[in-house]
Amino acid sequence: MRRIYVVLLGMMLLAPVVTEAQSSIYSPLGVGFLGRPIGTRSRGAAGGLGSFDARSAINPAATGGFRRLSITGSIGTELRSYNALGASADGLRETRAPFGQLGGWLRGTPVSFSLTYYPYADRTYNLIAIDTVEIRGDSLESSDRIFSDGAVANIAGALGYTISSRFSVGAALHLITGSARAGARRNFDQPGFAAAREEAQLGFNGLGFSVGIMAALFRELTVSLAFRNDSRLETIADSVAFSRIELPKTFSGGVLVRPFPAVQWGTTVIRQTWSEAANDLEQIGGANAYDTWEVSSGFELGGIPGSTRIPLRLGFRYAQLPFSSSDQPHEVDISAGSGYDFAGGRAVFEFSAERIFRRGGGAEEDAWYLTFSVTVRP
Amino acid sequence: MPGAKAAELGRRCTAIVGVVLATTSCNENVVSPAVCPEFCPPATLEVFDSIIPASVVRDSAFRGYVKAAESQRAQVAADGTVESNPIFRFQPFSDSIQLGGGFVDAPRPVVETDSFRFEFIVNRRSLDTAGTEVPELPVFRLPADIDSNTTQADLEPYLQDSTELAAIPVADDFLGGNLGAVIPGDAFPTFDEDNNVVSLGLGYRFSRPGFADLLTSDSTFLATILIRYAKVDSIDGAPVERADTVIVDFDSYVSPPTSAIDNDLLSIGGAPSARALIRVDIPSGIVDSSSVVRATLILVPTEPIGGITNDTLFVLAEALPYDLGAKSSIVVLPSDTLGSGVLRIPVDWTDTVKVEITNILRAWRSPSTLPHTISLRTLPEAGSIAEGRFGSSRSPIGQPFLQISFVPPIVVQGGGG
Numbered sequence: 001m002r003r004i005y006v007v008l009l010g011m012m013l014l015a016p017v018v019t020e021a022q023s024s025i026y027s028p029l030g031v032g033f034l035g036r037p038i039g040t041r042s043r044g045a046a047g048g049l050g051s052f053d054a055r056s057a058i059n060p061a062a063t064g065g066f067r068r069l070s071i072t073g074s075i076g077t078e079l080r081s082y083n084a085l086g087a088s089a090d091g092l093r094e095t096r097a098p099f100g101q102l103g104g105w106l107r108g109t110p111v112s113f114s115l116t117y118y119p120y121a122d123r124t125y126n127l128i129a130i131d132t133v134e135i136r137g138d139s140l141e142s143s144d145r146i147f148s149d150g151a152v153a154n155i156a157g158a159l160g161y162t163i164s165s166r167f168s169v170g171a172a173l174h175l176i177t178g179s180a181r182a183g184a185r186r187n188f189d190q191p192g193f194a195a196a197r198e199e200a201q202l203g204f205n206g207l208g209f210s211v212g213i214m215a216a217l218f219r220e221l222t223v224s225l226a227f228r229n230d231s232r233l234e235t236i237a238d239s240v241a242f243s244r245i246e247l248p249k250t251f252s253g254g255v256l257v258r259p260f261p262a263v264q265w266g267t268t269v270i271r272q273t274w275s276e277a278a279n280d281l282e283q284i285g286g287a288n289a290y291d292t293w294e295v296s297s298g299f300e301l302g303g304i305p306g307s308t309r310i311p312l313r314l315g316f317r318y319a320q321l322p323f324s325s326s327d328q329p330h331e332v333d334i335s336a337g338s339g340y341d342f343a344g345g346r347a348v349f350e351f352s353a354e355r356i357f358r359r360g361g362g363a364e365e366d367a368w369y370l371t372f373s374v375t376v377r378p
Numbered sequence: 379m380p381g382a383k384a385a386e387l388g389r390r391c392t393a394i395v396g397v398v399l400a401t402t403s404c405n406e407n408v409v410s411p412a413v414c415p416e417f418c419p420p421a422t423l424e425v426f427d428s429i430i431p432a433s434v435v436r437d438s439a440f441r442g443y444v445k446a447a448e449s450q451r452a453q454v455a456a457d458g459t460v461e462s463n464p465i466f467r468f469q470p471f472s473d474s475i476q477l478g479g480g481f482v483d484a485p486r487p488v489v490e491t492d493s494f495r496f497e498f499i500v501n502r503r504s505l506d507t508a509g510t511e512v513p514e515l516p517v518f519r520l521p522a523d524i525d526s527n528t529t530q531a532d533l534e535p536y537l538q539d540s541t542e543l544a545a546i547p548v549a550d551d552f553l554g555g556n557l558g559a560v561i562p563g564d565a566f567p568t569f570d571e572d573n574n575v576v577s578l579g580l581g582y583r584f585s586r587p588g589f590a591d592l593l594t595s596d597s598t599f600l601a602t603i604l605i606r607y608a609k610v611d612s613i614d615g616a617p618v619e620r621a622d623t624v625i626v627d628f629d630s631y632v633s634p635p636t637s638a639i640d641n642d643l644l645s646i647g648g649a650p651s652a653r654a655l656i657r658v659d660i661p662s663g664i665v666d667s668s669s670v671v672r673a674t675l676i677l678v679p680t681e682p683i684g685g686i687t688n689d690t691l692f693v694l695a696e697a698l699p700y701d702l703g704a705k706s707s708i709v710v711l712p713s714d715t716l717g718s719g720v721l722r723i724p725v726d727w728t729d730t731v732k733v734e735i736t737n738i739l740r741a742w743r744s745p746s747t748l749p750h751t752i753s754l755r756t757l758p759e760a761g762s763i764a765e766g767r768f769g770s771s772r773s774p775i776g777q778p779f780l781q782i783s784f785v786p787p788i789v790v791q792g793g794g795g
Contacts, residue, residue: 023408028417093407127417135671135783188671
């Protein structure tokens with residue numbers, strides 16, 4: 001048992017280094033492909049329960065949901081393919097650590113806490129382009145490789161305060177950090193021309209805070225509101241500040257309906273003002289940035305004492321994506337998930353499967369995203 | 379927690395981890411075709427090509443790095459006006475020869491020399507035929523006291539028909555390897571006076587210009603040998619035939635004296651060898667920050683490349699670890715020039731020549747502290763009489779310059795599209 005804690009704590013400590021989200025053809029755009037601050041349970045419901053789930057990080061007031069110390073580590077695998085402006089790719093796959101959390105409740109006080117990491121934006125891609133260039137009057141076939149390996153990570157320290165059984169508040173400080181090794185290489189088909197290679201180690205710095213409230217208006221109806229504001233994301237290339245990109249304000253709200261104790265239906269709406277980044281992106285020749293709406297809705301059946309031990313989660317999500325060179329893209333998720341608790345509830349294994357369709361900006365991308373997590377409650 | 383419960387938890391965790399690993403442990407594959415610029419980072423590689431006219435400054439040339447006697451090659455050549463003659467002084471023969479193998483028997487005195495066999499190795503030669511005629515390499519008897527101070531003028535009386543001991547025909551299909559000639563035993567009348575030392579010279583006889591490059595003792599230990607076939611006293615008094623071999627004590631080649639260095643020109647080659655030092659002044663934005671794709675040093679000959687027709691001047695460009703002028707040593711980079719590695723310039727060439735220096739410029743990239751100085755020398759140095767003279771930065775015309783293809787620095791980060 002102790003060994004499992006050690007492993008999970010190790011995962012937590014290493015998380016800032018290895019955390020990355022799923023990639024996408026949209027990963028090279030803007031600040032990267034955005035991650036999601038939700039755990040596997042909420043993913044199973046497409047994020048609909050995210051505003052109310054202590055094992056997510058949308059609303060810091062939700063940390064009041066912890067009843068004991070809880071340590072979560074997760075792993076996610078994505079399988080995807082895309083078609084974009086005549087180019088296509090199949091069989092792309094990667095495995096990442098999308099979410100980790102340490103949360104709990106200060107015994108004898110109304111204060112709860114959590115330390116959460118999740119990818120703010122994925123910066124992993126490896127693009128290959130074949131072209132013909134003319135140098136010194138010679139037509140040379142060139143092979144370009146543009147790559148980045150890393151992510152912008154979010155580490156959130158949240159405190160929740162349960163004012164009453166019906167009302168809680170919370171606040172969180174977000175440390176936005178991470179790194180990526182990025183570069184480009186060009187090889188020529190003629191031996192007289194050496195390969196061009198540019199590489200840089202990028203570091204990311206930013207800070208944010210969030211506040212939230214959660215109120216049970218009735219026993220069957222809970223609402224949630226949260227606000228988050230982030231600073232600019234500073235990109236440091238080889239120890240020199242390279243760019244500063246304004247990060248958005250995030251407004252989120254949710255409704256959780258629980259007609260029966262074993263049935264929960266939640267809907268979460270998130271609004272992010274990514275257009276604030278447009279000017280900064282324009283200065284570095286980047287993509288357009290759009291404000292986004294995200295609506296996710298899902299339910300969970302069972303999973304509590306007195307009902308089925310294995311819960312069933314289903315959900316649907318629609319989200320606009322913030323970065324594109326032309327029209328604003330969006331994605332649609334259909335998700336399902338479940339879990340299994342054992343050892344008297346001291347450990348929980350959860351998984352989710354998402355079918356994702358991304359469209360817009362000239363690309364069509366389809367993906368499967370499988371997430372697994374283990375939560376231990378000592 | 380009771381032990382049984384902990385054990386159950388352990389078993390179930392192991393099973394779960396197994397399931398997760400089986401599902402997620404596929405190899406990562408994120409390599410995909412780029413769709414640029416729509417789905418690429420904004421910074422892309424762009425190649426610029428620039429000719430930098432005044433990029434060569436404070437260039438100079440010096441002679442005397444490698445003498446003919448120190449070279450790894452000795453050239454035998456003739457083109458009707460210029461000749462080059464390899465010369466060899468062998469180690470002294472002994473007065474006696476071991477009768478049997480090893481050192482079992484005492485050496486027995488030589489009573490009669492029957493003949494000698496002179497052998498050497500040709501590394502490369504000019505391939506030019508004139509009907510059934512083939513080039514010949516006449517072997518001359520030289521004074522036994524030749525050394526590195528011996529000049530072609532000193533040997534002129536000996537490079538004549540009267541001192542010719544043999545002539546070695548060079549067959550059309552001979553591309554390189556061992557050649558040799560038998561020399562009569564009485565070919566060296568001063569053999570005893572010379573303390574059994576023999577010196578030989580080679581000439582080149584053909585109706586057209588030609589050459590052959592021989593390996594020297596600085597290149598290969600047994601490049602040139604002289605075998606003596608002699609009769610020695612046997613134990614019962616009847617002479618028996620035996621042979622012994624000596625290697626060269628000194629080898630070199632003599633040719634017309636090279637001209638003095640013209641300070642307004644860049645000389646490369648000849649014997650003693652000349653090197654050119656090229657100091658380069660190019661914007662730091664190119665050499666320190668950019669990715670150099672190709673860099674070419676362009677030299678303009680002020681006269682046709684000198685040497686024997688059909689010969690080739692092999693020029694090597696190298697970086698210097700520090701610039702001490704003529705006393706600078708060189709840096710051997712993994713590949714000093716791209717492509718062929720060494721620039722080949724035919725003798726009599728008059729057009730501009732392009733020396734690829736891409737790897738040198740890439741070695742200069744920051745934070746390198748190498749001076750921006752390039753040494754140009756022939757390979758092997760002083761291995762032939764071929765020499766090139768090129769315009770310097772002080773020449774009114776034909777000044778050297780650089781052509782550089784480079785990719786300016788970029789930072790690939792997000793924001794693309």
